[in-house]
Amino acid sequence: MKKNIPPATIRRLPIYLQTLRELYLRGVRIISSAELGDILEITPEQLRKDLTFFGNFGRKGIGYNVEELSESIEKILGLKNQWRVAIVGAGHLGTALANYEIFPELGFETVAIFDIDERVIGSEINGVKVYDFEKINSVAKRKNFDIGIVAVPPENVREVCDALVDAEVKGIWNFAPVKPEVPPEIIVVNENLSVGLGALSFRLAQQ
Amino acid sequence: MKKNIPPATIRRLPIYLQTLRELYLRGVRIISSAELGDILEITPEQLRKDLTFFGNFGRKGIGYNVEELSESIEKILGLKNQWRVAIVGAGHLGTALANYEIFPELGFETVAIFDIDERVIGSEINGVKVYDFEKINSVAKRKNFDIGIVAVPPENVREVCDALVDAEVKGIWNFAPVKPEVPPEIIVVNENLSVGLGALSFRLAQQ
Numbered sequence: 001m002k003k004n005i006p007p008a009t010i011r012r013l014p015i016y017l018q019t020l021r022e023l024y025l026r027g028v029r030i031i032s033s034a035e036l037g038d039i040l041e042i043t044p045e046q047l048r049k050d051l052t053f054f055g056n057f058g059r060k061g062i063g064y065n066v067e068e069l070s071e072s073i074e075k076i077l078g079l080k081n082q083w084r085v086a087i088v089g090a091g092h093l094g095t096a097l098a099n100y101e102i103f104p105e106l107g108f109e110t111v112a113i114f115d116i117d118e119r120v121i122g123s124e125i126n127g128v129k130v131y132d133f134e135k136i137n138s139v140a141k142r143k144n145f146d147i148g149i150v151a152v153p154p155e156n157v158r159e160v161c162d163a164l165v166d167a168e169v170k171g172i173w174n175f176a177p178v179k180p181e182v183p184p185e186i187i188v189v190n191e192n193l194s195v196g197l198g199a200l201s202f203r204l205a206q207q
Numbered sequence: 208m209k210k211n212i213p214p215a216t217i218r219r220l221p222i223y224l225q226t227l228r229e230l231y232l233r234g235v236r237i238i239s240s241a242e243l244g245d246i247l248e249i250t251p252e253q254l255r256k257d258l259t260f261f262g263n264f265g266r267k268g269i270g271y272n273v274e275e276l277s278e279s280i281e282k283i284l285g286l287k288n289q290w291r292v293a294i295v296g297a298g299h300l301g302t303a304l305a306n307y308e309i310f311p312e313l314g315f316e317t318v319a320i321f322d323i324d325e326r327v328i329g330s331e332i333n334g335v336k337v338y339d340f341e342k343i344n345s346v347a348k349r350k351n352f353d354i355g356i357v358a359v360p361p362e363n364v365r366e367v368c369d370a371l372v373d374a375e376v377k378g379i380w381n382f383a384p385v386k387p388e389v390p391p392e393i394i395v396v397n398e399n400l401s402v403g404l405g406a407l408s409f410r411l412a413q414q
Contacts, residue, residue, distance in 0.1 A: 010409050011402050015401075015402065077409050078408040078411055079405070079408055095299040097400075102384050106401055108404060108408075173403060177308075189404075189410075191403045192222055193309065194225065195221050199218060200380050200394060201286055201315075202284050203378070204288070204290070205288060
């Protein structure tokens with residue numbers, strides 16, 4: 001069943017989850033699709049359609065149970081799995097990602113950071129040690145990470161991805177503006193920052 | 208016409224553009240939708256459908272003219288406009304964004320960076336001066352930026368967006384995990400990094 005879920009729906013789920021959690025912290029226990037759609041700036045129809053891919057949430061005339069819905073989305077997204085993450089590249093981007101508060105809240109634990117710069121190797125970023133990239137294989141055996149985040153310049157992407165594959169990661173989240181080539185069983189998500197800027201430019205140009 | 212273009216299509220356009228430019232640099236002048244779809248990892252049908260929103264590109268049995276198609280996408284995305292950008296927040300994320308090579312290539316020129324930290328005010332990042340955030344209004348008058356990038360902690364988003372609105376930006380690109388409240392005429396694109404991580408987690412959990 002899951003295979004036919006539109007990618008756009010998958011992209012919206014983490015946003016739904018974040019909003020539901022904020023609502024829960026503010027004491028909201030039940031919310032209608034109209035109210036929730038309003039906060040999320042999407043139509044209630046779209047919201048209901050997205051959620052029907054995963055089962056029957058909410059009750060007619062009452063609304064969604066905020067806690068139940070949050071937990072269901074967490075489960076759907078695999079966020080109950082407590083993924084172990086390694087960040088490759090301790091530059092500004094890697095450091096920003098290591099400090100990003102939302103990741104641990106979503107169930108991603110950064111267990112190692114790698115760099116080639118001797119000035120940062122051995123230091124800690126947000127409590128996580130920076131290791132020598134050359135030693136990624138032995139560190140991987142001890143730290144046992146599932147996901148590699150690639151935060152290196154484009155010219156180093158190939159070498160870094162090869163090393164992550166050798167280190168037996170299951171998934172790669174790539175921030176460099178080049179597509180890594182990896183075996184098909186490795187799941188790659190490319191984060192392309194120019195997409196957001198392109199969307200903004202498009203909307204500005206329409207005005 | 209442009210108003211009915213699906214957001215998913217808009218999101219794909221910057222990726223098409225980047226790929227077309229790379230192809231052009233590698234000497235490719237004509238490409239079929241099958242070949243281009245293959246590189247982009249989307250179906251030729253989807254690609255053709257996306258491009259029909261903007262007119263008739265390509266010729267049956269021949270393919271797309273790489274240069275013409277690049278230029279058309281640039282125009283569609285408003286990238287010929289040479290947007291002037293200010294980054295608020297000279298921390299790791301702001302610094303990473305100021306150094307991101309793709310932005311100037313897409314037609315975005317960073318003209319000012321703002322921070323509140325006296326240790327960085329007056330310094331330069333990638334050739335762009337860091338100004339005191341308190342002076343954003345007077346700097347805006349001289350530097351005349353259209354877009355503000357918000358790279359500050361969540362608790363400062365409201366203050367920063369208010370200042371950007373006062374400085375008469377047309378658009379805001381927000382990296383903080385809270386939604387800014389701004390007047391409706393200001394275009395906001397929220398960059399939510401947990402979306403990519405959520406998508407990766409979802410696909411890993413399905414395996």
